[in-house]
Amino acid sequence: MVEALLERGAPLLELQGVEKSFGPVRALDGIDLTIQAGKVTALCGDNGAGKSVTIKIISGIVPADAGEIVWRGRPVRIHTPRDAAALGIATVYQDLALCDNLDIVQNMFLGRETVRAAVLSEAPMEIAARRTLADLHVTTVRSIRQPVASLSGGQRQSVAVARAVLWNSQLMILDEPTAALGVSQTAMVLELVRRLAEQGYAVLIVSHNLNDVFEVADRIAVLHLGQMVAQGDVGQFDRQSVVELMTTGALVRNGAPPPGGPVLDGSRED
Numbered sequence: 001m002v003e004a005l006l007e008r009g010a011p012l013l014e015l016q017g018v019e020k021s022f023g024p025v026r027a028l029d030g031i032d033l034t035i036q037a038g039k040v041t042a043l044c045g046d047n048g049a050g051k052s053v054t055i056k057i058i059s060g061i062v063p064a065d066a067g068e069i070v071w072r073g074r075p076v077r078i079h080t081p082r083d084a085a086a087l088g089i090a091t092v093y094q095d096l097a098l099c100d101n102l103d104i105v106q107n108m109f110l111g112r113e114t115v116r117a118a119v120l121s122e123a124p125m126e127i128a129a130r131r132t133l134a135d136l137h138v139t140t141v142r143s144i145r146q147p148v149a150s151l152s153g154g155q156r157q158s159v160a161v162a163r164a165v166l167w168n169s170q171l172m173i174l175d176e177p178t179a180a181l182g183v184s185q186t187a188m189v190l191e192l193v194r195r196l197a198e199q200g201y202a203v204l205i206v207s208h209n210l211n212d213v214f215e216v217a218d219r220i221a222v223l224h225l226g227q228m229v230a231q232g233d234v235g236q237f238d239r240q241s242v243v244e245l246m247t248t249g250a251l252v253r254n255g256a257p258p259p260g261g262p263v264l265d266g267s268r269e270d
Contacts, residue, residue: 010036013069015034015058019031019065027053032228032231040216041219042220043055055206060081060089089169090167092161093175105125107163140155157181177205178207229250
């Protein structure tokens with residue numbers, strides 16, 4: 001299905017007029033967002049812009065108050081993380097939710113272990129884990145039985161992503177995947193992100209690092225104070241325009257909101 005969507009160029013996920021309030025605070029004010037299969041979409045915004053709330057709504061952590069979520073062309077309700085997982089949405093948060101005292105295979109199958117005749121079946125899990133890591137070109141781990149506590153930051157991120165791939169996710173949401181990583185580890189993770197898109201997965205990456213954003217993103221969406229002030233292909237932006245949109249909600253250079261309302265149309269000044 002991801003491949004079919006990729007061929008048609010159709011959105012995998014759309015948020016249409018999504019709103020969310022916490023008491024008197026309007027966290028999201030009627031935002032629209034389009035995420036396509038086979039592309040990396042970067043969600044940018046300053047602290048408090050609404051990035052975390054957006055991914056929590058997509059992930060089923062919190063419900064939207066209003067608006068519509070469209071998945072593969074049909075409206076859906078995502079009320080719980082189980083709902084999101086059933087659709088094929090996986091979220092890798094900054095803490096990665098990995099167990100340091102378990103090895104790579106045990107982490108990838110945690111809660112979904114293969115059991116036969118009431119006995120844990122290790123061999124099929126090892127084969128599936130090894131194949132998934134190989135498909136993603138994750139070759140730096142010494143052994144799939146290596147404890148996660150012994151892995152580098154980039155390797156841990158790779159294991160968390162591989163776990164999502166193993167369970168047939170179609171949309172990967174990566175929350176600050178390169179935070180606190182060194183140069184080489186960041187390069188490893190960004191290469192993994194690009195490989196996911198090349199294999200047909202939709203990727204939504206949340207990052208404050210604009211170097212990372214422009215390294216891997218096909219599309220950029222910018223939030224400002226709960227409003228989607230711009231989204232479009234990465235070629236419609238430069239770093240200065242993204243910073244201006246994040247901090248002011250408008251392109252300061254021409255003193256006006258982004259052309260076409262909340263969606264860039266490619267007519268910005270260079």
